[in-house]
Amino acid sequence: MTKQLPPLFREKMIDLLGEDEFEQFLASYDEPRSFGLRVNTGKVERDDFVAKSPFHLTAVPWASEGFYYEEGERPGKHPYYHAGLYYIQEPSAMAPVELLAVKPGERVLDLCAAPGGKSTQIAAKLQGEGVLVVNDIHSDRVKALVKNLELLGVRNAVVLNDKPEKMLNVFEGYFDKILIDAPCSGEGMFRKEEEMMGQWERHTVQEFAAMQRELLGQAALMLAPGGRIVYSTCTFSPEENEAQIAEFLDKHPAFDVIPVDGFSSGRPDWLREPWCEADAYSERAKAAVAGTARLWPHRLRGEGHFVAVLGLEARSLGAGGKASAKSSAGADDFVSAAGKRSGRHALRGKGRAEAPPSTGVSLEPLEAFSGELLRSEPFAQRRLVCYGEHAYASPAGLPELHGLKVVRPGWYIGALHRGRFEPSHALAMGLRLREAKRALSLASSDERALRYLKGETLEVAESEILRDPQETKAAKGYCLVCIDDHPVGWGKWLDGMLKNEYPPGWRWT
Numbered sequence: 178m179t180k181q182l183p184p185l186f187r188e189k190m191i192d193l194l195g196e197d198e199f200e201q202f203l204a205s206y207d208e209p210r211s212f213g214l215r216v217n218t219g220k221v222e223r224d225d226f227v228a229k230s231p232f233h234l235t236a237v238p239w240a241s242e243g244f245y246y247e248e249g250e251r252p253g254k255h256p257y258y259h260a261g262l263y264y265i266q267e268p269s270a271m272a273p274v275e276l277l278a279v280k281p282g283e284r285v286l287d288l289c290a291a292p293g294g295k296s297t298q299i300a301a302k303l304q305g306e307g308v309l310v311v312n313d314i315h316s317d318r319v320k321a322l323v324k325n326l327e328l329l330g331v332r333n334a335v336v337l338n339d340k341p342e343k344m345l346n347v348f349e350g351y352f353d354k355i356l357i358d359a360p361c362s363g364e365g366m367f368r369k370e371e372e373m374m375g376q377w378e379r380h381t382v383q384e385f386a387a388m389q390r391e392l393l394g395q396a397a398l399m400l401a402p403g404g405r406i407v408y409s410t411c412t413f414s415p416e417e418n419e420a421q422i423a424e425f426l427d428k429h430p431a432f433d434v435i436p437v438d439g440f441s442s443g444r445p446d447w448l449r450e451p452w453c454e455a456d457a458y459s460e461r462a463k464a465a466v467a468g469t470a471r472l473w474p475h476r477l478r479g480e481g482h483f484v485a486v487l488g489l490e491a492r493s494l495g496a497g498g499k500a501s502a503k504s505s506a507g508a509d510d511f512v513s514a515a516g517k518r519s520g521r522h523a524l525r526g527k528g529r530a531e532a533p534p535s536t537g538v539s540l541e542p543l544e545a546f547s548g549e550l551l552r553s554e555p556f557a558q559r560r561l562v563c564y565g566e567h568a569y570a571s572p573a574g575l576p577e578l579h580g581l582k583v584v585r586p587g588w589y590i591g592a593l594h595r596g597r598f599e600p601s602h603a604l605a606m607g608l609r610l611r612e613a614k615r616a617l618s619l620a621s622s623d624e625r626a627l628r629y630l631k632g633e634t635l636e637v638a639e640s641e642i643l644r645d646p647q648e649t650k651a652a653k654g655y656c657l658v659c660i661d662d663h664p665v666g667w668g669k670w671l672d673g674m675l676k677n678e679y680p681p682g683w684r685w686t
């Protein structure tokens with residue numbers, strides 16, 4: 178493995194680290210990889226998961242919900258994966274969101290979000306309260322982002338597929354926290370994904386540095402006074418790390434680095450020729466980058482990351498000069514759309530941009546479904562929007578999204594079609610067992626659990642359907658299917674049989 182490292186990368190790392198430390202760094206490439214998963218505390222308490230986990234878990238020191246699992250274990254092949262109880266994530270990639278210090282109720286942007294490892298981590302920190310806007314410029318990558326948010330049952334995310342400069346029109350000064358997990362040359366991925374080495378040789382570090390500079394500038398304009406940006410990369414080059422932060426600080430005097438403890442420090446001494454222009458930065462900026470963090474594969478159990486935490490002064494007008502973005506019109510709770518229907522169809526499940534919101538869709542079938550199947554709690558504090566025949570619950574306080582490519586304006590609830598309502602898989606995944614009036618909870622040891630995930634019809638006695646004790650009607654119709662009390666999808670019960678509504682693209686293979 179070490180033989181295949183790009184020669185230029187080797188030379189550069191020897192120059193930066195010195196011969197002795199380079200030897201240790203190089204030796205880490207021959208060490209076994211670390212495997213990590215992060216418990217989705219949006220669905221299950223950390224300790225409850227640990228108690229029932231079939232995996233051998235060891236805590237990741239810097240991530241409250243992160244664990245190493247052992248090589249050979251396959252968490253992607255377990256019913257709990259299908260229930261969204263965890264996300265498989267490289268351990269050092271868990272650090273940036275920890276340092277973002279998200280609190281429930283905040284407005285958070287994940288600017289470069291796909292496939293959603295860090296977005297789902299932010300969502301768990303928000304605990305369903307506040308606004309999570311996630312964006313990625315590549316539409317093919319947005320599909321995976323949408324699927325991961327749905328799998329993990331996120332209810333308050335808005336998914337965009339747009340250029341950050343267009344987002345400024347809507348979100349100037351709006352966010353409390355912004356994560357920029359920047360596109361980068363990926364030097365920290367060489368051990369995990371060897372093909373990254375080939376890509377490194379094709380792309381220049383300078384290409385990425387230019388993108389990162391732009392992203393940092395755009396994010397600054399969307400941050401509210403007193404807010405925080407976390408900038409992270411999975412690469413080692415100072416041009417993409419310390420130099421980006423030093424340059425940003427010099428252009429944005431209202432920002433400072435919030436020093437990070439517990440990791441190796443950023444390297445002001447690497448702001449030098451031939452990698453960076455030695456005289457390009459102020460003394461303030463150079464000193465501040467010592468407060469950034471470097472996660473090195475030879476110093477901890479992880480592939481490597483760079484993280485900088487940038488705080489904006491509370492008394493600042495905001496980098497964009499405005500206090501906050503305009504909130505959307507209308508009530509912030511669950512409301513009916515009114516007016517004319519556009520007739521255009523939303524592109525459900527495809528990760529493609531939606532048509533503009535439509536009005537005048539009759540919500541009666543959805544209301545009937547909610548009355549029959551759900552307790553009122555799931556939609557509280559949200560606003561219903563219909564795009565074509567598709568209904569979404571948008572987070573409260575979201576600005577109007579005019580002019581943006583909106584892939585998901587909120588939690589996808591389902592389709593209103595020819596006077597009927599079809600609940601979405603995302604609705605099932607975002608619910609809790611206690612929120613359903615009709616449910617089936619299979620034990621993970623029950624062979625029907627796996628058969629459900631494979632898409633099979635199941636034999637289910639009426640007495641197995643969980644319902645309100647006062648319910649007298651037959652259990653016929655939609656039913657929330659759970660495994661060990663965690664929702665995995667819908668089924669339709671009739672006369673002892675459960676028709677399987679688990680979507681084909683999600684099935685166990």
Ligand SMILES: C[S@@+](CC[C@H](N)C(=O)[O-])C[C@H]1O[C@@H](n2cnc3c(N)ncnc32)[C@H](O)[C@@H]1O
Nearest residue numbers: 289290291292293294295313314315358359360
């Ligand atoms: C390092 S990856 C993000 C990984 C993600 N944060 C996670 O944890 O799963 C960087 C992402 O930035 C996206 N990207 C590249 N240029 C962008 C831009 N100008 N605006 C927004 N996203 C961009 C890429 O498509 C890629 O998905």
